[in-house]
Amino acid sequence: MALAILGAAVGWTIIGAIESNGGVAPSMSLLTPVAWAFLAALLFAAARNTNQRIHVRRERMEPSRAVFLLMLAKASAIVGALCTGVYAGFALRFVDALGVAGPRNRVVAAGITAAVSVLVVVAGLLLERACRIPEDPDDLP
Numbered sequence: 001m002a003l004a005i006l007g008a009a010v011g012w013t014i015i016g017a018i019e020s021n022g023g024v025a026p027s028m029s030l031l032t033p034v035a036w037a038f039l040a041a042l043l044f045a046a047a048r049n050t051n052q053r054i055h056v057r058r059e060r061m062e063p064s065r066a067v068f069l070l071m072l073a074k075a076s077a078i079v080g081a082l083c084t085g086v087y088a089g090f091a092l093r094f095v096d097a098l099g100v101a102g103p104r105n106r107v108v109a110a111g112i113t114a115a116v117s118v119l120v121v122v123a124g125l126l127l128e129r130a131c132r133i134p135e136d137p138d139d140l141p
Contacts, residue, residue: 003078007085008092015093025093027102028109036083036116043076043123051130058134070131076124080117087114 015025050069053059091110097103 003081004085007082008089011086011089012093015090028106030109033113033116036113036120040116040119040123043120043127047123047127047130050127054130066131069127073124073127073131077121080120080124084114084117084121087117
């Protein structure tokens with residue numbers, strides 16, 4: 001949550017700095033949320049696969065693979081939270097000008113991207129949870 005708030009402050013500030021120096025805020029492509037959705041889908045698939053492998057089928061996993069998946073999960077959750085905030089801050093910066101097409105498009109694209117970034121956070125946290133080994137030593141294969 002703190003990372004998302006920090007990201008929102010950064011997103012808001014960056015747009016303010018660009019506009020105060022006479023610049024024009026960048027427009028957002030709708031391909032950005034598509035890329036984030038693809039990443040979220042990959043993370044959800046990895047989380048499901050890892051959960052099935054470790055907790056359901058009780059298979060062993062190579063330590064290097066488990067560490068890699070855990071690092072990927074942590075990084076995805078952190079970066080996803082920051083980007084959620086940045087995109088939300090970007091969208092909030094233009095909410096007062098929704099009557100104009102340009103700002104409205106920015107708000108819609110940034111809002112969709114922020115929502116999809118939340119999915120990346122959730123998928124990263126699920127993958128992190130799936131990487132946990134069972135606590136009961138008798139449950140280990």
